[in-house]
Amino acid sequence: MSASMLRFASRRTVSIYNSSIPKALNTTIRCIATSPVKTLTETKSSFPDHKFSYEKACRQALVDNTLTNKSDTLDFGAYQRTFKLTISEEEASKIPSILALHARLNLSKNYQYSTLVRSLTCQTADSDYADNLQMSLFGAHLLSYYVTEHLIATYPRLPVSILRNATEAYIGDYSLYDVAKNVWGIEADSTSNLEKYLAKEPRLFRFGRLRFSSHTTEVEKGITKIGSTSELAITKATAFSNAVRAIVSGLYAHDGEEATKEFIKNHILSRKIDVGKMFQFRSPGKMLVKLLKAQKMEAPTIRLISETGRNSSSPVFIVGCFSGEHMLAEGQGSSLKEARIRSLVDALKAFYLYRPLDPKASSDKDFKPLFVDAGETFY
Amino acid sequence: MFPITRATVKTTFQTTVRRLNSTTSTKEPNLPKKLPVTPNKYNAKSSAFNLKPVLPEGLFYHPAPAAPTPKLTPKAFLPDSDPRKTSKLYFPEETTKIKENLQYMPVLSKAPTPHSYHMTAKDVEELQKLRDQGVSRSELKKKFKVSNHFISISTRPSQETLKKEKEQLDKVVKKWSKGTRAARELREKEKVNWYRG
Numbered sequence: 156m157s158a159s160m161l162r163f164a165s166r167r168t169v170s171i172y173n174s175s176i177p178k179a180l181n182t183t184i185r186c187i188a189t190s191p192v193k194t195l196t197e198t199k200s201s202f203p204d205h206k207f208s209y210e211k212a213c214r215q216a217l218v219d220n221t222l223t224n225k226s227d228t229l230d231f232g233a234y235q236r237t238f239k240l241t242i243s244e245e246e247a248s249k250i251p252s253i254l255a256l257h258a259r260l261n262l263s264k265n266y267q268y269s270t271l272v273r274s275l276t277c278q279t280a281d282s283d284y285a286d287n288l289q290m291s292l293f294g295a296h297l298l299s300y301y302v303t304e305h306l307i308a309t310y311p312r313l314p315v316s317i318l319r320n321a322t323e324a325y326i327g328d329y330s331l332y333d334v335a336k337n338v339w340g341i342e343a344d345s346t347s348n349l350e351k352y353l354a355k356e357p358r359l360f361r362f363g364r365l366r367f368s369s370h371t372t373e374v375e376k377g378i379t380k381i382g383s384t385s386e387l388a389i390t391k392a393t394a395f396s397n398a399v400r401a402i403v404s405g406l407y408a409h410d411g412e413e414a415t416k417e418f419i420k421n422h423i424l425s426r427k428i429d430v431g432k433m434f435q436f437r438s439p440g441k442m443l444v445k446l447l448k449a450q451k452m453e454a455p456t457i458r459l460i461s462e463t464g465r466n467s468s469s470p471v472f473i474v475g476c477f478s479g480e481h482m483l484a485e486g487q488g489s490s491l492k493e494a495r496i497r498s499l500v501d502a503l504k505a506f507y508l509y510r511p512l513d514p515k516a517s518s519d520k521d522f523k524p525l526f527v528d529a530g531e532t533f534y
Numbered sequence: 535m536f537p538i539t540r541a542t543v544k545t546t547f548q549t550t551v552r553r554l555n556s557t558t559s560t561k562e563p564n565l566p567k568k569l570p571v572t573p574n575k576y577n578a579k580s581s582a583f584n585l586k587p588v589l590p591e592g593l594f595y596h597p598a599p600a601a602p603t604p605k606l607t608p609k610a611f612l613p614d615s616d617p618r619k620t621s622k623l624y625f626p627e628e629t630t631k632i633k634e635n636l637q638y639m640p641v642l643s644k645a646p647t648p649h650s651y652h653m654t655a656k657d658v659e660e661l662q663k664l665r666d667q668g669v670s671r672s673e674l675k676k677k678f679k680v681s682n683h684f685i686s687i688s689t690r691p692s693q694e695t696l697k698k699e700k701e702q703l704d705k706v707v708k709k710w711s712k713g714t715r716a717a718r719e720l721r722e723k724e725k726v727n728w729y730r731g
Contacts, residue, residue: 431605435730444645452610454645458636473601474642475632481610482632485602491642493728500731504604506611512618 207319208328208393212295212400217288239283242272242362252342252363259340260402260422265409274401275341277367277394280385284362287401294400297407298326301419301518308516310430312509317433324428331396334422341365341398343391345373367394416518431508439499443476446506453479455502457495460485476502595626602627604731653680658688666692 206214221236247253247268256271278286302325306318313321324330335341344364346354351361368388372380389397407415436442443455456477464470473487476498484505486498515522609619609628618624653661661678665685674685691699710718 432730435726437729439729440645450611454647456644457642458639459642460639475639478610480633480636481608482628483608483610484604487601488728493725495643496728497731500729501604504731505606505608508604509607509611509613510605512616 207323208396209295209299209323209326210319212291212328212393212396213299215288215292215295217292236289238285241285242269242359244269246359247272247362250359250363252360256339256341256363262406263410263414266405267409270405270409271402272362274405275365275398276362277365277389277397278387279366279368280387282366287397290401290404291397292400293407294402294404295326297403297415298400298419298423301416301516302326302423304516304518305420305424306430308514309510310508311511312507313430314507317430317507320433321428321430324433325423325426326396328390328392328396330426331399332392334426335365335395335399338422339399341395343367343394365394365398367391369394431504434500434504434507436500436503439496439503443499443502446503447478452481455483455499457498459491474498595623597627650679653678653684653688661685662689665689668692 221238222234223237224230224234226233244267250268250272253268253271257266257268273285274287274290276282276284276286278288299322302322303318306313306321306325310318310321342364344361344366368383368385370381370383370388370390372383374380403415403419406418440455447453447455458475458477460473460475462470462472470489471487472489472491472494473485474491474494475482476484476486484498484501486494486496486501488494488497517524606625607618609625612619657678661674661680664674664677671682671685674680675682707715
C-alpha cells in the first residue's frame with residue numbers, strides 16, 4: 156500500500172455518537188465550558204445519506220438507448236447493448252500493452268485479450284466501440300460482495316459505519332486507482348492524435364491504454380482546464396477504478412467464481428488497511444457504560460496503575476479501565492483526564508476489533524455458521 | 535619465501551594442506567604459526583566479566599515492554615465459544631500483573647449509578663423554564679430534589695447568560711497574544727487524538 160493510500164485511510168475517520176441525545180440539546184449543553192478555539196477542531200457529523208465511491212459504482216444508472224431486449228421485457232438477463240464497432244481477438248492480440256497486462260496479472264488462457272481491451276474502454280460520446288460500463292457495474296458488485304464478506308468474517312463486531320469505511324479503503328476509487336496505475340501498470344491515453352501520428356504509432360495501439368473523457372484537460376504545461384461539456388466525463392480515479400472492476404468481471408465471465416474470489420484475495424485483500432485507525436468516539440464514557448450494560452458486565456471503573464512526576468511539567472499517568480476485576484484497556488497521558496479518555500477509547504476499540512481465531516467467510520468451503528455476537532444492541 | 539628443498543618437493547599436496555591447517559607448531563621454522571581463532575575486536579581476557587546469558591532451549595514468552603494494544607481482545611470481551619477465553623496461555627498478565635495487584639490500584643472514577651428516576655419530561659421542561667427566569671440553583675435543587683449535575687445535563691442556560699458568557703470570553707480572547715492563541719489551538723488539536731486512540 157502506498158503512502159498516499161495510507162494517508163487516505165487514516166483521514167477517513169468516523170464519528171460514532173449516541174443518537175439518543177437530541178441534537179440541539181447536545182450542541183448547546185456545554186457551550187460555557189468549551190474553549191473559544193474549540194470550533195477549530197469540531198468535526199461535523201457526516202451526512203447520513205453520504206455515498207462512498209464503491210457504493211456509487213454499484214448504483215451507476217445506465218442511461219443508454221442501445222439497451223434492448225428482443226424477447227421478454229421482464230427477462231432481465233436478456234437485456235443487451237449493441238455496439239457498432241468491436242476489437243476482435245486477433246486485433247487485440249497484436250497490442251503489446253494488452254499482452255503485457257495479461258501476463259502481469261497472470262491471467263489464464265481462457266481470458267481473452269479483447270476482454271482486456273473492452274475493460275480499458277470507458278463510455279465516451281464520440282466513440283462507437285464496446286465500452287466497459289456494464290462490466291464495471293458487475294465488477295463493483297463482485298468486489299463489494301467479497302470484500303464485505305471478508306471484513307465481516309475477520310471483524311464480526313465492526314459498526315456499520317466503520318465497515319463501510321473499511322470497504323471504501325479496499326475498493327474505493329482511490330484505492331483501485333492505486334492498484335490500476337501503480338501495481339498493474341495501466342496507462343491513460345493522454346496523447347493527441349497528432350502526437351500519435353508524429354510518433355508513427357499504429358492506430359491499434361491506443362486500445363491498449365485506458366480511454367475515457369476526462370473532467371480536466373491539460374491545455375498546456377502548467378495550465379489545467381477544469382470542466383467538460385460531455386455528460387459522460389468522469390474523474391481519472393473513477394476511470395482507472397472502473398477498469399479494475401471491469402477486469403474482475405471479465406475474470407468471472409471467463410474463469411468462473413472461484414478464480415474471481417482468488418484474484419480479489421490476491422490483488423485487493425492483500426493490501427493492508429488499518430481498521431483500528433478509523434475510529435473516533437464522541438463520548439466514549441457513555442458508550443462504554445451502555446456497551447457493558449448490554450453485555451451484562453459490571454459498569455466501568457478507572458483505576459490508577461502508575462504515575463510519575465505529578466507536580467512536574469511533564470507528568471505521565473497510566474490508568475486502567477476495569478469492569479469488575481477484568482482490565483479492558485490501559486490508557487496513558489500527561490493528565491489524568493487524557494489517560495482516562497484514552498483508556499475508555501481503547502476499551503471500546505478492544506470490543507469492536509475482536510477477531511475470531513480462524514475466520515471463515517460464508518463462501519468458503521468449510522464454513523460453519525456460528526453465533527459470535529448479538530451486534531449493536533443499543534444504537 | 536620458502537627454500538625449495540628435496541624434502542618439500544617430496545611431500546604430497548594433501549600433506550601440505552594438512553600441515554598448514556594444523557594448530558601445532560611445525561618443525562620447519564619458516565612457516566607462520568596458525569592462530570587458534572580469527573583475530574577480532576573481542577578481547578576474551580578483558581571482557582571476562584561480561585557474562586553471556588545461557589538460555590535454556592525452547593520457546594519463551596517475552597512480550598515487548600509496551601502499552602497493551604486494543605487489537606489483543608481482553609478475555610472479558612471474548613465470546614464463550616472462543617478457546618482463548620479459558621486458555622491459561624492467552625494474556626497471562628491478567629492474573630500475574632493485574633489481579634494480584636488490584637488492591638494497589640486506587641479507583642479514580644466510577645460510572646455513576648443514579649438512585650432515582652423521579653423526573654419526568656414535564657418536570658424537566660419546568661426546570662428549564664425556571665432556569666430561564668433566573669431562579670437560583672439552590673432553589674431549583676431544593677424544589678426538584680436533583681443534583682447540580684442533573685440540572686446542567688438536562689437543561690441549557692438562558693440566552694442572556696449565554697450572551698454574557700460569550701462577551702466575557704471574547705474579551706479574554708482579545709487579550710491573548712499570538713503565541714498564546716497558537717498554543718491554545720494546538721492543545722485543542724491534540725485533544726482530538728484522545729478520542730481516536
